Amino acid sequence: MHIALAQLNFHVGNFENNTSKIIEAIKQAEKSGAELIVFPELAITAYPPLDFLEFDDFINRCYNSIEKIAAHSQNIAVIVGCPSRNAVPEGKNLFNTAWFLHKGKVQALVNKALLPTYDIF
Numbered sequence: 001m002h003i004a005l006a007q008l009n010f011h012v013g014n015f016e017n018n019t020s021k022i023i024e025a026i027k028q029a030e031k032s033g034a035e036l037i038v039f040p041e042l043a044i045t046a047y048p049p050l051d052f053l054e055f056d057d058f059i060n061r062c063y064n065s066i067e068k069i070a071a072h073s074q075n076i077a078v079i080v081g082c083p084s085r086n087a088v089p090e091g092k093n094l095f096n097t098a099w100f101l102h103k104g105k106v107q108a109l110v111n112k113a114l115l116p117t118y119d120i121f
Contacts, residue, residue: 001035001036002032002033002034002035002036003034003035003036003037004025004028004029004032004034004037004038004046005037005038006022006029006039006040006043007010007040008021008022008025008043008113010039010040010043010044010045010046010047011088012045012047012048012080013046013052013058014046015044015045015061015062015064015065016089017046017077018043018044018046018065019065019068019069020043021074022039022043022044022065022069022080023066023069024076025037025039025066026069026072026076029076030075030076034076034109035076035077035110035117036076036077036078036079036097037076037078037079037100038079039049039078039079039080039081040083041081041096041098041112042079042082042083042096043068043080043081044062044065044066044080044081044082045058045062045082045083049082049083049115052077053094054093055112059083059094061081062083065066065070065082066082066101066106069101069117070101070104070105070106071104073101073103073104073105074103074104076102076109077098077100077101077102078098078101078102079098079100079101080098080099080101080102081096081097081098081099082094082097082099083097084097084099084109084111086090093110095109095112096111096112097109097110097111098111098112098116100117
């Protein structure tokens with residue numbers, strides 16, 4: 001399996017630019033014959049998003065970026081980092097999640113298990 005790793009320079013809260021960079025990297029990886037491209041933790045938001053995670057609009061923009069990126073996963077699988085909402089009332093409101101995208105849609109979510117409880121990690 002040919003796997004592409006995309007370590008790019010993302011900027012906190014710049015969804016349009018971050019999403020464009022991700023889509024461009026997907027296209028390049030696909031042209032090179034990759035079957036999977038992997039992006040870093042919180043690639044869509046950039047790291048660390050800190051207090052921005054408290055705003056619903058910020059998370060909604062994350063989800064919009066995921067939809068745009070998923071549309072480019074028809075012929076290549078994509079793993080990209082982005083927050084996700086916790087659907088149950090127990091626990092924290094958000095997860096730090098690896099999103100698995102393929103065939104134009106979200107196929108799976110994997111939440112980070114061990115989160116630090118202090119400032120920037």
